[in-house]
Amino acid sequence: KVTMDELSTRPQKFCDQLKDRGVAIVQCNLQRRRAALDWLEAQEGNPSEAVEAAFCSGVARCEDVAFPRRLRRIDLVPDESRTTSGGTEVLGLAGDLHQVALSCLNAIAEHEELALEHLVAPERLNEAKEPSLLRANLYNSQDGGAGGPCWHVDLGLLTVMPVGSWPAMMVSPFHSNVGENAFVEELLDAESDVLVFAGTALAIATAGLYTALVHGVSAARLRRGLRISLPYFLRVRRGGIIEPPAAVTNTPLACLYPAAVQPGVAEPPMLDLLRFHRDYYGRLCTRGQVVSVGELAENPALAEQVRSNFYTDSSSGS
Ligand SMILES: O=C(O)CCC(=O)C(=O)O
Numbered sequence: 001k002v003t004m005d006e007l008s009t010r011p012q013k014f015c016d017q018l019k020d021r022g023v024a025i026v027q028c029n030l031q032r033r034r035a036a037l038d039w040l041e042a043q044e045g046n047p048s049e050a051v052e053a054a055f056c057s058g059v060a061r062c063e064d065v066a067f068p069r070r071l072r073r074i075d076l077v078p079d080e081s082r083t084t085s086g087g088t089e090v091l092g093l094a095g096d097l098h099q100v101a102l103s104c105l106n107a108i109a110e111h112e113e114l115a116l117e118h119l120v121a122p123e124r125l126n127e128a129k130e131p132s133l134l135r136a137n138l139y140n141s142q143d144g145g146a147g148g149p150c151w152h153v154d155l156g157l158l159t160v161m162p163v164g165s166w167p168a169m170m171v172s173p174f175h176s177n178v179g180e181n182a183f184v185e186e187l188l189d190a191e192s193d194v195l196v197f198a199g200t201a202l203a204i205a206t207a208g209l210y211t212a213l214v215h216g217v218s219a220a221r222l223r224r225g226l227r228i229s230l231p232y233f234l235r236v237r238r239g240g241i242i243e244p245p246a247a248v249t250n251t252p253l254a255c256l257y258p259a260a261v262q263p264g265v266a267e268p269p270m271l272d273l274l275r276f277h278r279d280y281y282g283r284l285c286t287r288g289q290v291v292s293v294g295e296l297a298e299n300p301a302l303a304e305q306v307r308s309n310f311y312t313d314s315s316s317g318s
């Protein structure tokens, strides 16, 4: 386990763990976790408008989704301002996890001598399509788990995740050194530890030095009752441009797993993610079947579907 102090004093320890196992464990302040879970649990049956109304505009979004499985998602961006009613602990937790995520990103930036900090900035939900946010997933135990574990990678730079109501997340055997236990949350002290792992954007920004962790959620373990998980996603800000590290510009980035790479658009490749991944992985990924970039390129009908149906952003231009 890595302490918050060690992130700045011994960044290599954290970076080695992340690279070797695909996931690192960081000890931090999780005082608000329990109260946040309690508050969220009470929101299960509330109308989504009522959940959002507990926060200032642009801070919360509550959606009941059916894909890839039936669940309620409460997204919260860290925000200093007061809640209008309740929800203080969960908003505070979002802020705490954001700080942990930034410290982790800084450790990578320092150890790898890469400029990464400029890629992130606080944004409200109405300012960016997919800003950095805390996502409370409220899984319905009636779902049945027909979708299986829904293997996927997260789209952002880093995901920081405390233990949910109980451990159910599995890390995939695709990652080389994951170890014996696929249920990595079981390695955590719920009161003080978070899992940290990379998403697609970090894989691109480091030219594959760090790879996105393939993970999913055990359907069997969701049948125990209402389970809440609390991942915090640190993402590239709107307009943030990732330039692959100079030393490795010849790496064929398209093979690093990211969906948003468009080979040959610029030399050396310049990538403006523009929140493409969420659409790609979140909507085109069926039952964990990630569509490859090559497949997209060879299938004009699919490409057109992505362009016209998913890749629209009326507020674009910044
Ligand atoms: O619920 C979990 O444990 C993991 C959730 C997750 O992977 C996600 O929301 O991207």
Ligand SMILES: [Fe+2]
Binding pocket: 152, 153, 154, 215
């Ligand atoms: Fe995930």
